[in-house]
Amino acid sequence: MALQEKLESQGNWLFRRRSLLPLAVLLAGIWVLLFTVRTVGTVFSTVLPYWQVYECLCLAVSLAGTWIRIYTVGHTPVGTSGRNTAGQVADSLNTTGIYSVVRHPLYLGNFLMWLGIALLTCNIGFVTAFILGYWIYYERIMYAEEQFLRRKFGDTYLHWAEQTPAFLSRFNRFKPSGLPFSWKKVAKKEKNGVFALFLLFSLFDFIVAW
DSSP: HHHHHHHHHHHHHHHHTTTHHHHHHHHHHHHHHHHHTTTTTTTTOOOOGHHHHHHHHHHHHHHHHHHHHHHHHTTOOSSSSOOSSSOOOOOOOOSSBGTTTTTOOOHHHHHHHHHHHHTTTOOHHHHHHHHHHHHHHHHHHHHHHHHHHHHHHHHHHHHHHHHOOSSSOOOOOOOOHHHHHOOHHHHHHHHHHHHHHHHHHHHHHHHHOO
């Protein structure tokens, strides 16, 4: 199998199982936090006197990711940007709103949400491993998605992709979305994620206190 087809195949396989990554990060993060708080001389020892401030900074990072997801989902048409796992879905190509500044805003939002949680471990090695693991994991998913969009929308997709970064936003190219913001869609698709975020921060805070 040629490398191009192999990467796409891996991306589609990981796409169908992308809900497993947060669970793996969570379990690893809890183990690392328990190890870090019991080890003298770690970053945690320095952070502990300012734990509440540090925790708020981590929460701000995660909430930034949550806001990106909420803004993205609230302005997207039906048939795109869902939580589907069976396969790629795109009834239309999103090129306005947040999609005018970044091609994969939902994955950017996910990264920031989980980065905030990873930072709670106060373990530089774990945070670095998380960033590298997320990059390798989602790079293949993004590759598979873009291959799908390229086949379906052709030159329209290629022109948009040439103008829009994949992950690092280019805010000077922002174009307002032509769709009204839907809180109903946000509540339906994002309520579980928001609830899980605050639940996890409470769990990590409890572990530190214990």
